[in-house]
Amino acid sequence: MLNNLSIKRKLLIYNVLIQAFILIILSFSIYKTLHLSTLDKIETSLKVIVLDIVDDILDHKSDLLTLSFDEENEYKFKPLYIRLVEEKNFKIVNSSSFPASIPHAFNDIQKNVIHFERYESFIVGEIKFLIKKENYILQVATDYKVLNHTMEDLFYILIFIVPIVLIFSIIGGNFLIYKSFAPVEKTLQDLKNINATNLSKRLEVLNSNDEISQLSQEINNLLERLQISFEKINQFSSDASHELKTPLTIIRGEIEIALRKDRNTQEYKDTLKVCMDEVLMIQQTIDDLLFLAKNENSLQIIEEDAYIDEITFDAIKELKAYAKLKNIKIQSQIKDIFQIKGHSKLLKIAIKNILKNAISFSHENSTVLIKNYQENNQFIISIEDKGIGIAQEEQNKIFEKFYRTDKSRNKESGGTGLGMAIVEKIISSHKGKIELKSSENEGTTVKLVFIKDL
Structure with a gap:
């Protein structure tokens, strides 16, 4: 049944049950403690009275019959019952209104040691002592009236106080619970107003260090990550639709033209070749878009030793066939062998993208020079081509997504306009920088510069 209740209701019920349990235990403890304390106090008083009476008896042992017991008035202890019994014959020597219901059949009592017995509603203090070579038993008794009255008064007080304390506890607990949950309810209400159309909205965070403020801050951090993810999806969709529209239109146009009438084998092959080129362009565009979308904020760099000379040689090896196709020669000058902390595969992607651009936009039968060297406290990878160059006004734009400097040779170069954006992302993630120098x-010349760890 509790599962269907709100947390506030559950806490209130738990609070009532726990408070009631604590108050009952506390009341029982007080009642029991006072009962034992009062009983102990009565026994202590009886012990003093017994010793005083024994002294009186020993002082007047010659005339025990005429000895009067006036300790009730002397000690103002009422009611008080006193009886002196001869142990040998169980004969009552002297008595002060001693209740007949209290037996005088004694258990083994040690001499000169006060022993207490409880009979029904009486407490009896007994002591055995010697008078003229005869053993006598002195019994001093009182009833439970004082104790019973005290305990009865305490019982009624507790019966009256416990519900009042419990009521105030419920009211206070209810106030605290609702007061504590007020920020949570406000947070829930604010969260209900946040959806995909207004992800930029954030929860109000108070200038405090309590758990609610920390929760609100973490929710805001989550919303921030969600907003970034939504923006990535929207950007990817926008970029993809923008870049895929043209090749898909070309493919559709080529197919429609080929289907208008019967064609010879060569014409069909030409159509298929155009479609293949466009499909490859689409594939490359999607791969680049996915790479950028996945690493829009920052790349997760695995801290490992990246050997730049090996990475450079691998990049050259993989692009040799492409360079040969373009009648371009790749020349390398590895002056210094060095390594940095980073991700080898990502660094190779960056070098290959720059190297491929250098090959694509170089003049035929020219040379692309790639160099690795150290200068001062920097590691430098330099890629130099003898090509068409980049206009001064366009040099600051080449790192923008889908920006192409050579629009007239767009089809020939096979670029997607994303290569340099990927390079910039990788190099910045490795805490490096890109230096560009170009003339039409x-x-x-593109330089990848990394700071040498000192």
């Missing part, structure tokens, strides 16, 4: 129709 003379060539371009």
Whole structure:
């Protein structure tokens, strides 16, 4: 049944049950403690009275019959019953209104040691002592009236106080619970107003260090991550639709033209070749978009030793066939062998993208030079081509997604406009920088610069 209740209701019920349990235990403890304490106090008083009477008896042992017991008035202890019994014959020597219901059949009592017995509603203090070579038993008794009255008063007080305390506890607990949950309810209400159309909205975070503020801050961090993810999806969708529309239109146009009438084998092959080129372009675009979308904020760099000379040689090896196709020669000058902390595969992607651009935009039968060297406290990878170059006004734009400097040779170069954006993302994630120097129709030099760890 509790599962269907709100947390506030559950806490209130738990609070009532726990408070009631504590109050009952506390009341029982007080009642029991006072009962034992009062009983102990009565026994202590009886012990003093017994000793005083024994002293009186020993002082007047010659005339025990005429000895009067006036300790009730002397000690103002009422009611008080006193009886002196001769142990040998169980004969009552002297008595002060001693209740007949209290037996005088004694258990083994040690001499000169006060022993207490409880009979029904009486407490009896007994002591055995010697008078003229005869053993006598002195019994001093009182009833439970004082104790019973005290305990009865305490019982009624507890019966009256416990419910009142419990009521105030419920009211206070209810106030605290609702007061404590007020920020949570406000947070829930604010969360209900946040959806995919207004992910930029954030929860109000108070200037405090309590758990609610920390929860609100963590929710805001979650919303921030969700917003970034939504923006990535929207950006990917926008970029993909923008870049895929043209090749898909070309493919559709080629197919429609080929289907208008019967064609010879070569014409069909030409159509298929155009479609294949466009499909490859689409594939490359999707791969690049996925890479950028996945690493929009920052790349997760695995801290490992990246050997730059090996990475450079691998990049050259993989692009040799492409360079040969373009009648371009790749020349390398590895002056210094060095390593940095980073991700080898990502660094190779960056070098290959720059190297491929250098090959694609170089003049035929020219050379692309790639160099690795150290300068001061920097590691440098330099890629230089003798190609068409980049206009001064376009050099700051080449790292933008889908920006192409050579629009007239777009189809020939096979670029997607995403390569340099990927390079910039990888190098910045490795805490490096890119330096670009280019002149139109003379060539371009791109340097990847990394700070040497001292």
